[in-house]
């Protein structure tokens with residue numbers, strides 16, 4: 001069940017519009033990225049973390065890791081223009097291990113329970129993702145009007161971590177780069193090679209902090225957890 005994890009945290013956070021890297025926004029006095037890293041710090045199955053960052057934020061990250069005593073980050077790697085490039089840079093820095101997880105730095109609420117279910121499922125096909133069934137009715141919209149209502153029964157909102165055998169995901173990234181394909185998640189690079197990806201039902205609290213209102217949900221999630 002051992003794994004390594006690549007955590008992309010090198011984005012611009014444009015949709016958050018916070019004026020700073022959203023990974024540095026504090027929730028109950030702790031930066032988002034530290035909340036995320038602490039999950040893996042606490043998981044004995046996590047053998048090491050590769051953190052992908054903006055070079056100009058390197059000093060800030062080094063100080064933060066030291067201040068919060070994060071020990072498992074064994075590489076700080078430069079990100080790229082696209083999330084996919086950042087992830088690929090991170091994968092190349094994972095020096096051993098058979099299973100690798102890729103997890104957004106902006107998703108601080110993943111649980112160890114779900115991580116372990118995901119890693120276990122990866123043994124089945126070499127690829128598995130956390131996802132939750134969509135709750136809203138989905139419509140396809142063209143030029144501002146509804147083209148059709150999409151059958152919701154087979155639609156899932158995919159999250160991270162996404163887990164893969166190391167060789168499979170490296171091959172998928174290398175092929176996507178060669179073919180100039182850019183996907184919005186890593187599983188899409190594996191799917192396009194015709195490889196089965198297993199869905200593991202995740203939790204609705206595993207939100208990605210993307211726009212300002214997500215911070216309201218984040219504070220509510222922390223309060224609810226604190227009450228337990």
Ligand SMILES: Nc1ccn([C@@H]2O[C@H](COP(=O)(O)OP(=O)(O)OP(=O)(O)O)[C@@H](O)[C@H]2O)c(=O)n1
Nearest residue numbers: 008009010011012013014015082083086105106
């Ligand atoms: N070039 C990029 C883009 C994104 N990410 C990371 O990938 C995760 C998911 O991406 P997203 O939520 O879209 O972050 P941003 O790209 O920063 O957001 P935006 O699109 O609003 O700028 C984030 O932890 C982000 O830091 C990254 O490492 N490198």
Ligand SMILES: C[C@](O)(CO)[C@H](O)COP(=O)(O)O
Nearest residue numbers: 083104158159160184185208
């Ligand atoms: C990888 C991801 O979190 C799965 O839902 C999502 O695709 C990232 O998208 P973003 O626009 O890069 O945040």
